[in-house]
Amino acid sequence: MRYPEFSQPSRGNRVMTSIEALMAGIDLWWHGGVEQSRAFFKISADLHTGSDSSYMAEALYAGIENRFKDAVNVYQRMIKRYDDSQAHRDLISVLVLLGKEDQAIEHLRGLDKKKYAPDIDPAIYFLSRKSDHFSYRAVFEELSDDSRLRILFFDLLISREHQSELLQQTISQYRLDSFDKGQLQTLKDSLTALAQQNFKGAFTGMSTLYDNIDNKSRHLDNIRKISLPYMGRICGKTNEEELFKKILTHVGEDNYWTCLMAANYYGVTGDKNKSLEYINKAAHDIPMTGDALIFPWYQMVESGEFLYDATGENVYKQRTLELTRLFQKIRPMVAWAYAIEYRLSPEGEEKTRALAIAEFLDPDSWRISAASRFELAEAKKWYESNRPFH
Structure with a gap:
């Protein structure tokens, strides 16, 4: 740690050092350097500045050490002082992990779900999957329209709830501030076709998302970004190399989403070396979840799972096992x-x-x-x- 403030953290601006140590730790932690992140979280936590960064570092450090009851205590203190949305999310999630879903339900019941969106959305989904006594449908009307959509897409992509009438209703009837309804309908229908292995039908729909792609398209909207991994496998399965290369050229190969698109495309077309190269490139550039409709880590791990199922190549199985075991340490x-x-x-x-x-x-x-x-x-x-x- 050559950065002087990390070598002598008690000197200088302690709050700023705490924030910078937390950010350095999170960058390592989120990209799989869980053990390396430990030292940075400890620096931030040990400064005891009372800042939200110091609390978060203390909680993450406790989680890495498998001290989840201690993490609960930290999140509760952080919420009392700062009412932080990520602390609410992680408190509910850790209570689920500890098998205390009744406490998680009670905590969630008292929250203004719209106020803490989008951070709280994954916790609602996790709790719904774990508990016999809670479904996100029970709080559906308390959620923002975008949160409803996000949780339903978690169900669509992770839980394979492809025939969800509630998702169709949400797209059709609710006001969605962050998403284009036409694009959402196309994405939903294309994913359903893909799940049925109707690759031509999936291509007919999803390709329309990229009709107007050009050299100005390097910064895609949320829906077109998360569609790229699926677009890669669809293009590969339907021999649509022209569109694949057009997207790769105009959007560029230097971002997470196009790397996953290329990994899927080259995997289903038989070039496992290129496919693995792009999976590994994606693994070094994983974005935070934020307000995405699906977890970026999920899309990467699921891509490897899909490629193993599609090809039977053990290299995909081994890399996917490495990645999914790594993510278990992160979340x-x-x-x-x-x-x-x-x-x-x-x-x-x-x-x-x-x-x-x-x-x-x-x-x-x-x-x-x-x-x-x-x-x-x-x-x-x-x-x-x-x-x-x-």
Whole structure:
């Protein structure tokens, strides 16, 4: 740590040093450098400035060390002092992780959901997947229109709720400030076609999102960005190389979304070396979730999962397992990371562990629906014996 303020953090502007240490830690942590981020979070937390950055660093540091009860305490103090939306999100998410969904429901019940959007949206989704006593539908009318849409797209892409009448109603009837309704309808219909392996139908729809792409298109809107990984696999499956190269040329190869598009395209067209090259490039440039309709980390890991399913090439399976296990360390409350590991892992304790945690966090996940009664029984035994988050 050559930066002087990090070598002697108690000197100088302690609040600014705390903020800068937190930001350095988050950049490492979000891109997979979880162990490397630990030192920066500790610097920020140990300054005890009382700033929101110091609180967040303390909570993230506790999470890395598997001290989730301590993290709950920090988030509660942070909320009391700053009423921070990310602290509300993470408090609910960690309570879910600890199996305290009743407390999570009670905390959520008292919140103005619109005030804390979009940060709170993933926590509502996680809680809905975990709890038998809560569904996001119960608070649907309390959400902003954009939040309704975001949570429904989580369900569409992660949980495969492709026939959701509620999603169609949301697109058709609600006012959506951040999204174009025509683009949303195209995206929804194309994703449904893609899930049915109707690649020509998916291309007919999704390609219209890029009709007017040109050299001024380097900064795409939210919908056209998140569509790119799917556009890559659709172009590959339908031999539409011209559109793929046009998008790559005009948008550029130097961003996360086009890297995933290229990874999908080259994977389904048989160039696994290029595909892996682009997956690895994407892994170094993962954007934060923000107000996106889907988690960027999910799109990367799911791309590898898709390519393994589509090609049977073990290199995709191994890289996907590496990435999904890494994300478990970053956001341990996210069920799909364990469910994907379960699907791709060989028989053994790691597969049992993945099933145990996936079933604990999202018992209705389609990715674990093929688990046998014996597997589920063994997974429950593993969970009770290991209690990984307590």
